[in-house]
Amino acid sequence: MFCCVVTLRPYRETCPDHLPDLPLAGNMGGMAGNSAAAGRSVTSRALALLGAFDERHRQLSLSDLASRAGLPLATAHRLVNELVDWGALARTGSTYVVGRRLWDVGLLAPVNTGLREVAAPYLHDLYGATLATVHLAVRDGKHVLYVERLSGHASVPVVSTVGSRLPLHATGVGKVLLAFAPEDVRRQVLADLPRVTRYTISEPGRLQKQLAKVRVDDFATTQEEMSLGACSAAVPIRVGDSVVASLGVVVPTLKRDQARLVSAMQVAARGIGRSLRST
Template sequence: MANPKPRLKRDSTTSAPTGQSVTSRALALLGTFDSEHPRLTLSDMASRAGLPVATAHRLTGELVSWGALQRSGQDYLIGHRIWQLGLLAPAHQGFAELAAPYMQDVLFVTQNVVNLFILDNDQVLLLERMSGTRVGAPFRRVGEHLPLHASAAGKVMMAFGESDVLEAGMASLTQLTEHTITAPQQLRREIAKVREDGYATTSQEAGAQNYGVAVPVISLNGRCLAALGVVTLERPASVGAVVPVLRIAARSIARRLSMSTES
């Protein structure tokens, strides 16, 4: 009888198999970074990636040499080469460039930070942002994610996207602040109101002193492509003044996108 095939051993602190390829291990190290962990030590990276420290040290050195990572003291950060590659992604290059002039119009009229979000699995991704010297510091950076249930953009996606988007948002109601909606029935009522009103708002649900308003970008065939919104600090924006401007810009973006796909 043939001997059974040996099973891959796993590191005791993680679920990552030790039989991974070099490529998958390097990608695992890059995948340890996110909006909540923009800086990590070598030991933190190794732990989060499920790799021995010695392996992480060797691969990290190669990633730094290539420009995928950069070192700052004892910490590591995402490097410029990853940023440059990200700018080439079709989702960023096409959609963001097309939307930029209309986002600029919203910034000019409202004097608020303007954000463009797209759906990314069970979160929303900040694809593009417009801000000026007089509108204050942006709350999020391009490339960061927000939960569906705690962001105006996420609520828009839940209200106007496919039914599975709503269920995905309902499945993980993490409390980020004391104002975050974590009760399923309350969130369902909120999403129903968003459908009725045509826009979503947040009031310190993702961060203290952070207020958001967003509207859907709906394609000509009725698909929700993105969420366009503004964010303000310390006090909410005037819905009556901001929402009409956002709607005009959202319709213009949808039309331009339709024209670009037809040409």
């Protein structure tokens, strides 16, 4: 007579801790694309979800997040929940927004802390003297990154916010940074000049002439090129011979006060530059 003994091992010994992501039933035709997603690290997938947000996509549904990040819905759902738990994302009904904790971490970036702290008193003085929207910005690749903004009830409505990235060629602070950027950066930007409003300069030759004038005059202007009803002027902030940032104002028109605004900004920019050199 014959006896067989079967040993049952606990579930966790026979099953892996993490099951591989599988394509959704309605998405079987895209297995080739999902196989690429499956080979990505958890960190790269989480960063792809955070990178799905931009100036025009501030609120996203789960399906939109998955699509923009190039991830299967099940993977996006799991990672989004973890990001919400940590505070990198926040739920707003059926959509998600960037969380407060991620914002707090971003404020610790050196480009924000050092420059913003040094520039703060000069920005407040400039706002008090002009009552215009005041911008402090740096170049981030082919975009202008807004590091600080001051505005009041009487200020012209603008599309920029602290942390937003806008086209270099369509903003005053951006044109200053582009004018003094390395030649290869200027070539890349000039190769693609999307029109934001009907007044945006989108012809490379015309913009090149304007940038050359900026380098001579040491300030830039725009006329409703980023948003209708808003004009801007901006000046460079230098540390030594290097342009490290740009200071700008946004007003309804530059016809009357351009010289006064530029002069006030240049005084503030020189003060910021001196303070940066001494830190």
